Amino acid sequence: MRTTRDDAMAALRTWSAPGRRAELLEAAWNAGETTISALAEAARISRPTVYADLRCRGIDPDQRHHQEDKLTTIAIEGMNGTEADKQAVGEGLRRYIAQHPDGRGLVEEEGRLFCLHLALYAYNRIIEATAKEEATRRDRDRALHQVEIRWEALSTAANWHAAHHTYVVAVDAARTAIDAWESAAAALMDAPAMRRGVGNDRVIEVYEQYIVGAGHPPVSTPDIIDAADEAAQLRDRLEATHARRTALAAQTLGLTEAGAR
Known part of the structure; x- marks a missing residue:
């Protein structure tokens, strides 16, 4: 994102x-x-x-002093949306029974705790996926920028062969960075949607009351993001440019070797 x-x-x-x-x-x-x-x-x-x-x-x-706002995973009532929440739910129900010996409202409380578990699972997964996508996007953009810097350096490099190798390594690193971003972006696309509908209205109500209502910032996933298409376009541009530069470099190398004979 x-x-x-x-x-x-x-x-x-x-x-x-x-x-x-x-x-x-x-x-x-x-x-x-x-x-x-x-x-x-x-x-x-x-x-x-x-x-x-x-x-x-x-x-x-x-x-x-400026610090970028960063969302972090959270825990509420001993739960964080993982398998370990089973124990927290059991403890919560035992506390509820101790406070309500007649058992009135026990089913509703169990439903609330389960929905809180689901809301925390979705919330924390979105936060983790968003952070990973943003980090890999920055790495991707920096890697692509490095390709340009390394290519430009060839014009004034004292050791052309070493500089060209550095450029080739930068191209390979950019390929890896694009792959890493695509994977992270796909994971973000698959993250749960924090919006009403598709049978999760109760989960959203719990999310709004116990997560956002407690002062935690709301989260959302992008409505539209086609990671595969964007990654494919980046790869195509990278490979096309690299192919053209490889042809140019071959001409330079040919002239250099001819002059050395």
Whole structure:
């Protein structure tokens, strides 16, 4: 799931207009990317230049108070949506019986605990899947950016063969990163939907009352995300570009070997 931080970093990687770089660095910083090396790599500039650009935008890079909001898995009434909840449900029912010796409302309480278990399962699974998708998306975008950086470095490399090998390794790493993101995105697509309908209205009621009502942030899954299609497009572009560059590199290598004879 693409975030504001991802968009800011993508824009930073493609800056070109004079004066635009500092503005984009500020946007990336405010979106949560406060790692100087990551900003420098994305903008293709030195770390001192990043510091200077941030300061010209009124940002003190040494004061990194901004923290990206991160959702974390939760537990309520001893349950977290796993198999271990069986014990917590049993303990909860025993407490209820101790408080209501006549057993009145026991069936309803058992239903509430079961729905809370299901709601926690869905909530925590969405959080974990979202975090994995966002992390692998960032790794994917960075890997693709590295391919461009390594290719550009060939133009001025003192050791062309070593630099070309580094480029080839970067292409392979990008393939791996795309695969990892596709897997994480597919898992996010398969995560339970936290919305009413399909027979889960009671679970959503418990989610709204005991999870969101307790102050935990609401969660949701993307309505539409076609991981396979997006990954296929990325692979196609990567391979097509790599094939063209391989042909160019072969010409350069041929000229180099001819000159050495």
